Structure formats: C-alpha cells, structure tokens
Amino acid sequence: MSKANTTVAPSGEELVFTRPASLVDRPTHYCPGCHHGIAHRLVAELLDEMGVIENTIAVASIGCSVFLYNYIDADGVESPHGRAPAVATGVKRARPDKFVFTYQGDGDLASIGMAEIIHAANRGERISVVFINNTVYGMTGGQMAPTTLIGQKTTTCPAGRCLEREGAPIRMAEIIAHLGGTAFCARGSLDSVKNIRQAKKYMRQAFEVQAKGFGFGFVELLSGCPTNWRMTPVAANKRIADEMIPYFPLGVYRDVVADGTCGSMVAGGE
C-alpha cells in the first residue's frame, strides 16, 4: 500500500485503501477476474505518485482497453488498431513537455502494430508503453493472438496452437530490449500480490525513463482473461503461474539507469 493512498475519512477513521485520484469513479466494463482493472489501477497510482496526471496524455488502443480513456482521468486520444505508438509519437513530438503513454493488448501491439512498436522503441521516443499480454484477442471473442501458447485452444485455433502451422508465441519484452532507443524494458505479471507489487515497480521505471528523457519505456504485464480462457479467475491466475511465466520469464530485460548507459541516451550525451 502506498502512502499516497492513505487518508483520513470525514469520520476520523484512517482509510488505508482508496481509489487513486487519477482513476475515474465509475464501474469498469471488464469481465470478472480480468486483470485490466488491476493494471489500470497501477497506472493511476503511478500518475498520482509521480504528480503528472494534469500533464498526461493517454493513448488508448483497440481491444477491451479502448475504453482506458473512460477510466484514467487524463486527456486521452483513441488510436487505430496497433497504431498507438505512432499516435503517441505524434502527441509527444507536438507536446514534448507532456507525459505520454500507450496501453495496448497483445493483438494490438504484437500483431497488427508490430511495425509501430518496433520503430517507436528504436527511435527512442520519449513515451511509455504498458503492454497487456493475455495470449488471446479478448474483445473480439477469444481468437488466436501472436502470444497464444503452443497447444492453447482459441476460436481460430480450435485444435490448439501448433508450432508448424501457426508459429511460435512472440516474446515482445525480449525483442524490445534489443532496440537502440529502449531505456527500460521489463516483464511483470498480475497473477499474485507479490508479482503485482513487482509489476508496479517495473511500471514506475518504464514511466520514469520517459520523465527523465532517457528514452523509450516498456513494460509487459502477463494478464488473465478468464472469459476467453474458459476458466475461473483463480484457475486463470494459476495458468499464468504454471504455463505463461515459464514461457514468458519475468524480469528486467533492459535498464539504462542500472547499467550506467543512460548518459548516452540523452541529447548531447556521450
């Protein structure tokens, strides 16, 4: 629990858990057990803690999270499917003093938007990207995603994803980490309290490299989609731990602050 969320109620009681100011007070449209709600909350907590909400422009993508702009209390723009990093590039170039982030799912970012994410990272655009990987197209009803695991059944690979037929699941954090403009890149998970706490730390770093002008910040979040996985929320969390994390290992894949190369990332650097 962050101190920012500790406050005193009119009754005098100390409230130890409240809605972040940057999170709009309205019910979400997400399914029971969906992790978007947790990821949204982490975004809002960080915008509160970093004090940047009034200076933020959010870029929503296509998929369940298109409605991000209804929940985050910042100015926001919608982008076509996969194009959020290009839209965010335009926003940041037009308003370099703003805090700009995209929030994208795996179909959006790793399939139709592959060119946009690779090149925004490679240019070192001073933006941050929150990447929700739940191995499935959610809003359209559970089709195969580029991240769908081998053997996983979806509505467009009903026999299970087959390496020979559909290729291997794409590991985005590993790819983004190798691009010259990436200042921070990590993969976290939202399946347990421990992992959620760690994921928030990664998100903070992905946000801070933008704020400090070091470069492109990227955080991948392994997330559950109980509806399209045909599972209970508890079983979905177990699937993340048992099946996803072994294929998509958690951790930091690039951190120019930690490895001491951040000086070369800023204008006029070595």
Next chain:
Amino acid sequence: MAGNKERLFVKGNEAIAMGALAAGCRCFFGYPITPQNDIPEFMSKYLVEAGGQFVQAESEVAAANMLLGAGACGVRAMTSSSSPGLSLKQEAISYMAGSEIPAVIVNMNRGGPGLGDIGPSQGDYFQSTRGGGHGDYRLLVLAPSSAQEAYDMTFDAFDLAFASRNPVLILGDAIIGQMKEPITPREPKAVDPAEGGDWRLIGAPKSGPDKREHRIIKSLFLNDGELAGQNMKLQAKYEAWKKLAACETFEVNDAELVVVAYGSIGRIAKNAVRNLRAKGKKVGLLRPKTLYPFPEKALEKLAKAGKRFLTIEHNLGQMVEDVRLSVRHYADSELFCVYPGNMPSPDDFEAPILRALGRK
C-alpha cells in the same frame, strides 16, 4: 525566405513545403515516395531549423497516425505522399475525420492502379472526394494548378483544417510537384497559441482557473443513437462547406462549350481554349479549385444559360460524374480522357474540344 516580396523560382513540391512553413506548420511526418520527395526533404531541413519536428516514419500508415496524434494536440501538422502512399494513409484519415482532428495531407497524384508509374495522373479523384477510407466522411479537397496556387492553397489549408476541425487534402500531381516556376511568398502567419483551445489535448488541470474535465478525442460511439448523432453533426459540417466551393472561369460568357478540367490538366486545357479562341471558336473553361466541395452552383448556372460541357481528365472518367450531377437539370457533359501514363499538351485537347463543339 518567405516574408519579403521577392519572387522565388521553385518546384511545386517546394512551394507546398514553403507554404506550410509560412502557415505555422510545426510537425511533419513523411515517408519517401516519388514524385513528392522534395517535400519531406525540404521539411527535414527547414522545419527543423525553424524549431519544428520532422519524423521520417517507418511507414505511410505510421506517418498518418503520427499526424493524428499531433493534430489531436491542436498543433499544426502535415504529411505528404503520392497515390500508393495515400491508400495506406486512409485508415488514419478516416479516424481523423471521425474524431474531427485537423491536419493537412498532400497527395502528389501518380499513375495507378497498383504501382502504376511515377508520372502525373488524376486517378485519385474518387479516393480524394468520396472519403477514401471506411465510413461516411469527406475531406476538404484543394486542387492547385501552379506552384503559386500550391503555395497559397497549402498556406490556407491549415486555417481551413482548424476552422472545420477536419483533415484538408491538397491534390496535386507529378506535373505540379516537379514543375519549376516563380512564386511570391506571403508574410509568415502568427499562429494563435490558443488555437484549438476548446478541444485540443494539452493535459487536464485539476485545480485553478483552467480546471476542467479530462477530454477524450475519439471516433467510437457505441451508445444507442450516439453514432447517428455524430454522423448528423459531420454531415451538417460538410453541408456548411458548400459556400467554400471555388473555381476559375475563363471565356465562359459567350462560350457555347465549356471545358471542365482541374489541376495541371485544367491549366493545359486553358491553353487549348486560348488557342481556339484565337481561331474564333466559342469555347470557355471552368477549372474547379475545390474538388470537395465541388463548384456545382457555378456549373449549374452555366448549364442553365444553355452551355454544353466537355470534361477533360487525366484518368478514365471520375470528375465527369460530379459535372453531370451539377448540370443534370439542363445539360450533360461529354468526356475526354487522357490515360495516366501519357503526358498531354494543349494541342492534344483541340481536336476533342472541336468535336464536342461541333456536336449539337
């Protein structure tokens, strides 16, 4: 550069870039494609020197979406391309029209379909004037016929885009882009820093005098009746544009036959009309300067006065549909097509004009 009364000898493409700079363009997003490369090349130097942002995007798709992002922030921004590139930009153009984001888009039309060639063509008339992407929407479409007009129309396009919160398309071709001729630049525009203040994204203050609700710029309207309302709003906007329709007329008063042609072909046709006038032939010219809105009232007036019409286009017959719709109560229009891949001269137009004049 701009700002004094000296004349400059430049390509049409350079005139467009100069017009954009003088109009206060702050961001340019482009991708290489012939025959428009002079525009991004110019911007990569002079826009950056002027403190603006130039990005060579990874694709036409990305360039158009960067334009969307900058436009949503209320910043004057532009992209340019040529026909195959415009096909790729249509996704973002539809989103910009749907979410009412101002931007300036340049198409230096080349031959098609497919890869076509790199020479001039007017084959993108339908794509430009019918929307081009998915859904019901329109762009303001301006068609220059000289380097000066390319400069002026680009200069004005930013004001039009912001006044109407809509993308504006400049439709030139390889002739306009590559031809070098003198232009007179205008005084650079002092853009109001508060431009777009009631809708642009700039961060939502939570306290103080500027406190406001967070803004959302979007084209998604799922609630019952909401999209219909947005479409009605857009249609009303397009209807209000009709007063912006503009055209050049030449020797139409006593003409029996009026040639209708736009852009570079309009200019070549004007020479043909001038040559035929010297031979005593009663022919005139109407050159649409705006393709959307189309100058239908001017055409209807001429039709009502008993004129006959010949549409000349550098395609297989596209604008002729709008000419026929404009004059339909009183007349029809004949059609002479120059196939993309061929370069016409005024002499090529004399015979078809005389044929049409002779048919009563």
